[in-house]
Amino acid sequence: MSNQFSTDVQHNTNVRWRLPAVCFVWQLSMIILFGVFVRYNEESDTHWVDYRKGNNITSDIENDFYFRYPSFQDVHVMIFVGFGFLMTFLKRYSFGAVGFNFLIAAFGIQWALLMQGWFHSLDYTDGKIKIGVENLINADFCVAGCLIAYGAVLGKVSPVQLLVMTLFGITLFAVEEYIILNVLHAKDAGGSMVIHTFGAYYGLSISWVLYRPNLDKSKHLNGSVYHSDVFAMIGTLFLWMFWPSFNSAIADHGDGQHRAAINTYLALASTVLTTVAISSLFEKTGKLDMVHIQNSTLAGGVAVGTAAEFMLSPYGSLIVGFFCGIISTMGYIHFSPFLEEKLKIQDTCGIHNLHAMPGVIGGIVGAIAATAATNTVYGDLGLENTFDFTGPFAKRVPTIQGGYQAAGLCVALCFAIGGGIFVGLVLKLPIWGDPADENCFDDEIYWEVRQFLLTHVSTGIKH
């Protein structure tokens, strides 16, 4: 009781008024903004029947819905089950992992539809944002950046802080995305730069500002228990399996989506083997560590994001996956302790190893692959289609494109680190209901927990 009192002085974790207020006000704002700005696009509007006639579209199946909806649903699963369950590995923070992930993603997709809509889907004839299935996918992508960031601060922040972090995160994301994809005209189908590099350094910067020197006080909860590790594998596998859909979801119709899926499938397969190899190699009895299997096996999907649509070649994808498995697992073994001790960055889920490093590698691979693109390999039309060398960019050549790809990576890093430091400072204000050091990684702070253990209650009907 005295413990509780001393805690309350600095850390009042009662979010009773703050959390409902933020949820209500923000949701009402969304309704108003959607009312003013958001409408169906021509493929999801009842007027499509007229549009079809006007545009000589012969079959219902040529609606973008049929090109992208299966991929959208896979991406949706990655966002809610993938990220949500991946973070359930902590022994006593599974509710927070899957529940807060759910909350911030549900808010984030709405805000992302607006922010991305203003930049990409604004119909200048009537000032409305016109949405269709591709917008839904992009909103999910945008949220992915914030969920990655959540991984760095998992267990150490309140749900109100997470919502604030998401509000700013989505905003920053939409701007950097616009600069990278539209201004620089860089390609980033699977978001190695736009999503992973941005999301990871955004989260790490926030965690750096929110550094807790006495986090050791809740050390006993900062780890897994047998079944929580099995729950986390649900997240890992759904991310791993559906990553080809993630990287191909907004790629070009036809060969673009097809190739992106193949490249991702292969990179991920390769990563699994090197992750297992390094995990076993660095443990004195050769045992495997679930932390590595849950996370590093995904690094190949991150790193092949930018170049997924390119003619990376099947073996090129395998090579990318090969190195990312090694680097990511080594990161967990060597780099995470260094980050925490020397750079004062506490990274609960190790997003530096899963998203940051592989994301940067992905950006670099993309730049190299773009630079190396030739008419021989791509074909004249293929090159034009793949890199969208049309309109104002009709005269751009692969080598120049490579430079812009690299510039895109820098933009992602700047927005992430600058934005992250700013948002971190905002979150440091003592008004958000964050937990005390000794109460981190504990669901009992923000959740009603009825009973932890399944005990055997005799029922009198044993045989």
Added chain:
Amino acid sequence: MSNQFSTDVQHNTNVRWRLPAVCFVWQLSMIILFGVFVRYNEESDTHWVDYRKGNNITSDIENDFYFRYPSFQDVHVMIFVGFGFLMTFLKRYSFGAVGFNFLIAAFGIQWALLMQGWFHSLDYTDGKIKIGVENLINADFCVAGCLIAYGAVLGKVSPVQLLVMTLFGITLFAVEEYIILNVLHAKDAGGSMVIHTFGAYYGLSISWVLYRPNLDKSKHLNGSVYHSDVFAMIGTLFLWMFWPSFNSAIADHGDGQHRAAINTYLALASTVLTTVAISSLFEKTGKLDMVHIQNSTLAGGVAVGTAAEFMLSPYGSLIVGFFCGIISTMGYIHFSPFLEEKLKIQDTCGIHNLHAMPGVIGGIVGAIAATAATNTVYGDLGLENTFDFTGPFAKRVPTIQGGYQAAGLCVALCFAIGGGIFVGLVLKLPIWGDPADENCFDDEIYWEVRQFLLTHVSTGIKH
């Protein structure tokens, strides 16, 4: 032992002969009825190659399979994993939740193919039911009604009772569906009325008839344990993520499916925020309750079911979700205790809050949206397509349609309550092997349970 004896007098839960007999006889009946009645339709028959030529279909991809199969699989996941895992939240009834859900759905889809087939897919030239992918989806939908009803009686009935409940439930469903969709020509793409309102009041009526005044005896098992709540979140999330597929699965090709998915995606996002807000607001320390997060977050999907195909507008969907999150969560906090104490309805999963109230709201929203439909918003062709104002209904106008929509809601309620009371009385017969009050919510009654707890057995290889 004396306990067991006293129990056996009234409640012999040994289903050894009854359960196998029902399964065998019913499955054999299905085989015979399918043999007499069910055949492939023109798109799943080897003669499709001839049909294509005759109907000038230019590509294999214009087979309905490619329009609907991805949605079908999402719906299938909702039925078996979604409903199944949602109900695993009870600490000692997870086998029953996921296992009996599996059993009754597997029987139900067969019986639904027949019942719905006779009403909707009967080929009058040869008296056969011709099935394709849309029939599979509709069978899954039909079963959803019975699984919703299962939620009200979870833990309190035997598998034999569940099968009986499903047999009657599917039958009633097919008739009310025919009246609502064909006779009244109401629209209900996502089944707010046909599936949710019907299923929920059917289950609640049964539970009312089967009221157990001494259910308190098994109170200690009527609650969750930490990991059972995490399992339930698997169900919640798969339902939540795939609900856009549910509401769009049998919508019109093209813009119809596209729009239904968008509306549902938005309504659900909105619901999550208001659910969290209310859950936190009504707990004195602002903590969240997993029961609300697992259930009320889905209410928006229920309520946007009827109007999913309509031009509800993105903000319209957000508004529907906004209120349903509030109403559903308030239902768990205030209305469920009232239902149990005053109306004598014991509702294990709170389906009144998740399906009944949002279902009725969905029906009303649908009626209003239909009444408000105009040629300006929909376009002439769009209005005709969306509401199927063709054939005998060519002269119907939106305001009339609104009236028929409201009539549809009443039909669903009447069938649900009338049918539920009748079936409840049938299930009250003391022949079905239901558990005694003190053995409710306990898997050991109907399942071999080997070991409840994971204990650490020393293996002699610790380091």
Added chain:
Amino acid sequence: MSNQFSTDVQHNTNVRWRLPAVCFVWQLSMIILFGVFVRYNEESDTHWVDYRKGNNITSDIENDFYFRYPSFQDVHVMIFVGFGFLMTFLKRYSFGAVGFNFLIAAFGIQWALLMQGWFHSLDYTDGKIKIGVENLINADFCVAGCLIAYGAVLGKVSPVQLLVMTLFGITLFAVEEYIILNVLHAKDAGGSMVIHTFGAYYGLSISWVLYRPNLDKSKHLNGSVYHSDVFAMIGTLFLWMFWPSFNSAIADHGDGQHRAAINTYLALASTVLTTVAISSLFEKTGKLDMVHIQNSTLAGGVAVGTAAEFMLSPYGSLIVGFFCGIISTMGYIHFSPFLEEKLKIQDTCGIHNLHAMPGVIGGIVGAIAATAATNTVYGDLGLENTFDFTGPFAKRVPTIQGGYQAAGLCVALCFAIGGGIFVGLVLKLPIWGDPADENCFDDEIYWEVRQFLLTHVSTGIKH
């Protein structure tokens, strides 16, 4: 400690050098072989835009990606989540189940792309294997055979042995598949023969060679605990739900895929009821056994694999499922003990009941259905399309086809048993780091396990 010492003499389970070495060398070999041999096919290459023009393909949606990608993702889920989680039922081997399943599948799909590519997708103009989405599906199929085999030896082998088993398994698979599908020109869309019969007898033969007379020493770990059974149901349900995608994934475009999905859906529904019936019937108090529900409910999907594309008729599918549920469950009750005691085959997951017997039945059903095919039922063109009676096989008739189907089953059996015995002997070499009899079914041998039990640590913040 003395225990550990005595164990180490025969069974050094330290795989520290062996496992990383195998992973690295094999992954590097994959990269080199892919570099030499594997390229994109015309539908996943940037030249597709030219190919489209040349082949008069009017729309992007006629890329095979859109016909098969949704099915591919479902199959992918079956391989990684389905098989992986199905095997988590053991109380202390969930990491090994889902983790090693992940490892061998990730390696297997790469090796399968090469092996199957040489046989089926080699472009003779340039000596390259050209891959697209169908190759990804086939690679997943190929891996399924090895994962089935894993079920027989679950908990009794090291990860190095599993990789060796997979290397040989994929190789044998590719050869038998080529003989069955190309040389004999048998049809096997869902792989009853090629995948299930082969995989199961391959695994059983290996298990026979590796017989452990003293396996009783780890008997206390060879069973489930409450929540591990719930985890296993995740695997069961994803396999069950997506099996229609499995059997239809590489079926003919259009009616072929459509019909295969319907047949599988029905067969599986029927199986559930007879599994429940038999499970209840053979337990003296009529209780259900989770082992049966987890496994035998899937037997119908296995048995309808070969004939999935045929005009089996809806009732035909129900009949196949009906008998397989009975046979498979009876197998668990009566045949598994016999196999272990008399034939010295220790089959951890009971793959004989789930894959071997239903697989053989599936082969026989396929042979009968092919023999019985008539022009009346199929139509002239339909018959030709379904059985590919074109090119060198233009003159084959259904009765002859039936004979070749039966021959295919024999080929699968021969390769499985012969190959399994050979590989079993290889795996018997004392160099692979397999566990001692007393350490079987224990994750602590190959995994870092931090904490088994979720204990309640007081945090001082109880209210």
